[in-house]
Amino acid sequence: TREELDEKAKSNWKKHMLPEKNDTDSIEQDIVHHTITTLCRGVYNIDKLAMYQATAHSVRDRLLEDWNCTQEALHKENPKRCYYMSMEFLIGRALDNALNCLKVKKNYKESVNNLGFSLEDLLVEEKDAALGNGGLGRLAACYMDSTATLDYPTWGYGLRYQYGIFKQIIKDGYQNEMPDYWLNFDNPWEFPRTDIRYEVRFHGYVATKMNEKGESRMSWEGGDKVQAMAYDVPIPGFDTKGCGNIRLWSSKPLNTFDFDSFNAGDYERSVSEQTNAQNLTSVLYPNDNHLVGKELRLKQEYFFVSASLQDIIHRFKRAKCPWKDFPDKVAVQMNDTHPTLAVPELQRILVDVEGLEWDDAWDIVTRTFAFTNHTVLPEALECWSVPMMEKILPRHMQIIYDINLFFLQKVERDFSPDRELLKRISIIEETSPQQVRMAYLAVVGSHTVNGVAALHSDLIRKNLFNDFVKYYGPEKFINITNGITPRRWLYQSNPALRDLITKTLGSEDWATHLDLLQGLKKYADDAAFQDAWADVKLQNKKRLADWIKTNMNITVNPHALFDIQVKRIHEYKRQFMNILSVIYRYKSLKKMSAEDLEQQVPRVVIFGGKAAPGYYIAKLVIKLINSAADVINNDVSIKDMLKVVFIPDYNVSLAEIIVPASDISQHISTAGTEASGTSNMKFVLNGGLILGTVDGANIEICEQIGKENIFMFGVLADAVDDIRHNQKYHGLFIDASLQVVIDAIQGGEFGDPSVFGPLINTLTYGGDYYLISTDFKSYLQEHTVVDDTFRDRAVWNKKSIMCTAGMGFFSSDRAVRTYAEKIWKLKPFKVGV
Ligand code: GPW
CATH class of the missing domain: 3.40.50.2000 (Glycogen Phosphorylase B;)
Known part of the structure; x- marks a missing residue:
C-alpha cells in the first residue's frame, strides 16, 4: 500500500498524477488515443458506436480523477x-449527465465535431x-x-x-x-x-x-x-x-x-x-x-x-x-x-x-x-x-x-x-x-421509519404500522416527501427551458438551489415571457412528435393538447380508466356535427409503460389501448381531433424526451394507493399541468403550486373503504357515460370483444376494487375543464409558468438533506477546496 512506499517513489507518483486538461485540443487527443488503445480501432473503421465509446472513456478518465480524490480524502478523514x-x-x-456535471459539454461538442461526428448522435448510442x-x-x-x-x-x-x-x-x-x-x-x-x-x-x-x-x-x-x-x-x-x-x-x-x-x-x-x-x-x-x-x-x-x-x-x-x-x-x-x-x-x-x-x-x-x-x-x-x-x-x-x-x-x-x-x-x-x-x-x-409523501406517511401510521406507532410512540415514524434531481429532469432533458430560465433568473444557480425558481413568478403575467415560455413547450412537443413519426410512423399535431400518462401499467394506477375516457371522447366526437367538431380542442393522448410479464390484466390494458388507437387514429370522420399513441419500451431515456412535452400528464391512482409518485414532479417541473387524484405527492404539489394550477378530481382516500364496502353489499352504480364505453367495447368496435372480457369483468363482476365507476364522472368533467382552460392560451401559459416556479420543494436535494439531518446524522464532506 501507499504507506509502504518510500518518499522517492511517492514523489514520482505525485509528479505523474496530473489533472486532465479540458481544452478542445486535449480532448480530441484523448478521444483519438482511446480509439486506438482502448478500442483498438482507427480512423479507417471508426463509427458512431466506437466514437461514443472513445468519448465516454475520455470523460470517464476525468470522472475517475474526482472519484479517486474523493475516496482518498474519505479514507484519510x-x-x-x-x-x-x-x-x-x-x-x-451516463454520458450527457457526466458532461454537464463536469461542465465540459461545450468543449466536447466542439471536439467531437472536429473529429467528424455530432455529440447528439453519440449520446443515443449509449444503452x-x-x-x-x-x-x-x-x-x-x-x-x-x-x-x-x-x-x-x-x-x-x-x-x-x-x-x-x-x-x-x-x-x-x-x-x-x-x-x-x-x-x-x-x-x-x-x-x-x-x-x-x-x-x-x-x-x-x-x-x-x-x-x-x-x-x-x-x-x-x-x-x-x-x-x-x-x-x-x-x-x-x-x-x-x-x-x-x-x-x-x-x-x-x-x-x-x-x-x-x-x-x-x-x-x-x-x-x-x-x-x-x-x-x-x-x-x-x-x-x-x-x-x-x-x-x-x-x-x-x-x-x-x-x-x-x-x-x-x-x-x-x-x-x-x-x-x-x-x-x-x-x-x-x-x-x-x-x-x-x-x-x-x-x-x-x-x-x-x-x-x-x-x-x-x-x-x-x-x-x-x-x-x-x-x-x-x-x-x-x-x-x-x-x-x-x-x-x-x-x-x-x-x-x-x-x-x-x-x-x-x-x-x-x-x-x-x-x-x-x-x-x-x-x-x-x-x-x-x-x-x-x-x-x-x-x-x-x-431507529426511524419513513413514508414517501405526507398522505402516505399518515396512512402507514394509521394503518400498516398503527400498533407499532402506539408501542414505540410517533417520533419513530416520519415523513420525507420524495424528490427528483433537477439536473437530469430539467437541466439535461429540457435545454430550451433551461436556457430560458437561466437567462431570466440571471444565473444557473437554480440547478442546485431549486427554490430560486420562485423568481419566475414575477414574469407569469408578462406577455413576452409567456410567448417565449410557450415557444419552448412547442419545441419540446415537436421533438416528441418527430420521435413518434420516426419510430412509429404516426403523425401527430404538435399544436394539439398533449395528454400523457407514462408509468408502470397497474390496476391501481388506472390506465384502464384513462383509455375508457378516451373511448368516451371518441364516441362523443363521432356524434358531433361538423361545426361542433371544428370547435373542439384537438388532443394527442400518449401512453407508455411496461406490465409485469405475469400480470394478465395489465397486459390486457395495453392491448385495449392499442386496439382503441388503431380504430381512432384511422377514423377520418373525427378530423384529427383525437390521436392515441402507445409508446413502446418506456424507459429513462424516453422519459427525457416525453416529460418536457406534456401539456397535461395524468396521475390518477385510486386515492390512497400511490405512495408518492415522482413523475408527477418531473412533468410539473417542466411546465406541464397535472390531471390527478387527491393522492400521493399530488396533494403536496397542489399545495406548493396553488390549487388554481392543477386539475384534481375523484373521491378522497378516507372515503375509499366505505365505498368499497357499499359496493360489495349494494352493487356498483355504472353511470350512463361509462355504460356507453362498455357497450362499445362489448359490441366489438375495437376488435373481438371476448379478448377484453376479463378486463371488463374487473369492473362489472370484480367489484371494481379501484373505484373506476366511482370516479369516472368527475374524471370526465375535469377533462372538460382541461379543454376549456387550454383554449385561453394566456391563462394556460401563466399556469404553466406557475407550475415550474413552485416546484423548488420537490428537488431531491431537499429530500436528501432531510434524510441526512433527520435520519443519517451526516454532514457534507467537501473535497478539493
Ligand atoms: F412495492 N414503488 C415502486 F413499495 O416503484 F416496493 N416499486 C415498488 O416495488 C414499490 C414502490 C414497493 C414506488 C411507489 O409505487 C411510488 O408511489 C413511489 O413514488 C416510488 O416507489 C418511490 O418512493
Whole structure:
C-alpha cells in the first residue's frame, strides 16, 4: 500500500498524477488515443458506436480523477458515512449527465465535431442502465445524484444484474418481452474491482461452538458458497469535485471445486454448479409493487445484503474503533424491505462471529438501520415462508425468531398483554406455513421509519404500522416527501427551458438551489415571457412528435393538447380508466356535427409503460389501448381531433424526451394507493399541468403550486373503504357515460370483444376494487375543464409558468438533506477546496 512506499517513489507518483486538461485540443487527443488503445480501432473503421465509446472513456478518465480524490480524502478523514441499500438503481444513460456535471459539454461538442461526428448522435448510442422497475429504482438514482452533488459521504449498494428490465415490444397490440442484455458491449461507466470479493453462504446447518473467549456461540456451517465481486459505478456530482459511488455486486463461482462430484466422475455437474452461482445475479425481477416470492429472489436479497455488510464492516474495522461506535460511523438506509435481511445478518455477525452479547449487538443494529416504506398495497408487502427461510438461511431464521420473541416480551411487559395485539404485531404471521413479515422486521430493526409523501406517511401510521406507532410512540415514524434531481429532469432533458430560465433568473444557480425558481413568478403575467415560455413547450412537443413519426410512423399535431400518462401499467394506477375516457371522447366526437367538431380542442393522448410479464390484466390494458388507437387514429370522420399513441419500451431515456412535452400528464391512482409518485414532479417541473387524484405527492404539489394550477378530481382516500364496502353489499352504480364505453367495447368496435372480457369483468363482476365507476364522472368533467382552460392560451401559459416556479420543494436535494439531518446524522464532506 501507499504507506509502504518510500518518499522517492511517492514523489514520482505525485509528479505523474496530473489533472486532465479540458481544452478542445486535449480532448480530441484523448478521444483519438482511446480509439486506438482502448478500442483498438482507427480512423479507417471508426463509427458512431466506437466514437461514443472513445468519448465516454475520455470523460470517464476525468470522472475517475474526482472519484479517486474523493475516496482518498474519505479514507484519510474517515467521517461518518451513509449506505443506501437498494435492490434497484434505474440510472439511465451516463454520458450527457457526466458532461454537464463536469461542465465540459461545450468543449466536447466542439471536439467531437472536429473529429467528424455530432455529440447528439453519440449520446443515443449509449444503452440505458436499467437496473430497476420504476419509481423506486429511479428514486434511488435521483438520491445518488443529490448525495454526490451535496457532497454527502454516501454510497449506494446494489446488484449488477446482467439483464436489466426487459425490453417491451408491441406485437398485434400485445406486450412481448425481450431480454435486455445491456452488458453486450463494453460498459465504460463501471469499474470491475477484481480484488474486492466476499464469500456468501446459503443452506447448511447451525452448530454450537466455543469462540476465542471460551464462550459458547452458534455457528452457521456447511452449505454452498458463492462469491460476490464488486463493480463500482461513479456518480458525478453537479459542479463539485466530489464524486459518489454505487457499488454493485456480481455473483461469481468460487475458485474451489466440488471434488466429491469430480471424483465420482461427474465433471459436468461440478461445472454446472459454477454456472448456478453465476446465475444468482443474472436477472432483475420485473415486478413493480408486487411480490412473487421466488426462492432465487430471496437468495438475491441475502447475497446483496451479505456482501454489502462484509464490505462495510471491512471498512469500519480499518479505523480500529470499538464496535459500540459502529452507528457513529455507519448509517444504513433500507430502500423498502428488499434489504431487510441486513438486520438479522448484522446481528448474526456481531453475536456469532464477533462474540458480542445479544443486547449490545441489538443496540448497535437498531442504531444503524433506517427503513423507507414505499407502498401500502398488500400484494407488494414482502412475506417469506418460514420453511423456505429455514432451508436457505437456517441461522437467520433462528435469529428472526429470537428478535421476535424478545420484541413481543417487551411489548407484553411494557405496553399491553392483549393477545390479539401481540398476534397482530408479531413479525411471524401464524398462517400455514408461517410467514416472516419483512416490513415488521424492518420496523423493529430500525431507529426511524419513513413514508414517501405526507398522505402516505399518515396512512402507514394509521394503518400498516398503527400498533407499532402506539408501542414505540410517533417520533419513530416520519415523513420525507420524495424528490427528483433537477439536473437530469430539467437541466439535461429540457435545454430550451433551461436556457430560458437561466437567462431570466440571471444565473444557473437554480440547478442546485431549486427554490430560486420562485423568481419566475414575477414574469407569469408578462406577455413576452409567456410567448417565449410557450415557444419552448412547442419545441419540446415537436421533438416528441418527430420521435413518434420516426419510430412509429404516426403523425401527430404538435399544436394539439398533449395528454400523457407514462408509468408502470397497474390496476391501481388506472390506465384502464384513462383509455375508457378516451373511448368516451371518441364516441362523443363521432356524434358531433361538423361545426361542433371544428370547435373542439384537438388532443394527442400518449401512453407508455411496461406490465409485469405475469400480470394478465395489465397486459390486457395495453392491448385495449392499442386496439382503441388503431380504430381512432384511422377514423377520418373525427378530423384529427383525437390521436392515441402507445409508446413502446418506456424507459429513462424516453422519459427525457416525453416529460418536457406534456401539456397535461395524468396521475390518477385510486386515492390512497400511490405512495408518492415522482413523475408527477418531473412533468410539473417542466411546465406541464397535472390531471390527478387527491393522492400521493399530488396533494403536496397542489399545495406548493396553488390549487388554481392543477386539475384534481375523484373521491378522497378516507372515503375509499366505505365505498368499497357499499359496493360489495349494494352493487356498483355504472353511470350512463361509462355504460356507453362498455357497450362499445362489448359490441366489438375495437376488435373481438371476448379478448377484453376479463378486463371488463374487473369492473362489472370484480367489484371494481379501484373505484373506476366511482370516479369516472368527475374524471370526465375535469377533462372538460382541461379543454376549456387550454383554449385561453394566456391563462394556460401563466399556469404553466406557475407550475415550474413552485416546484423548488420537490428537488431531491431537499429530500436528501432531510434524510441526512433527520435520519443519517451526516454532514457534507467537501473535497478539493
Ligand atoms: F412495492 N414503488 C415502486 F413499495 O416503484 F416496493 N416499486 C415498488 O416495488 C414499490 C414502490 C414497493 C414506488 C411507489 O409505487 C411510488 O408511489 C413511489 O413514488 C416510488 O416507489 C418511490 O418512493
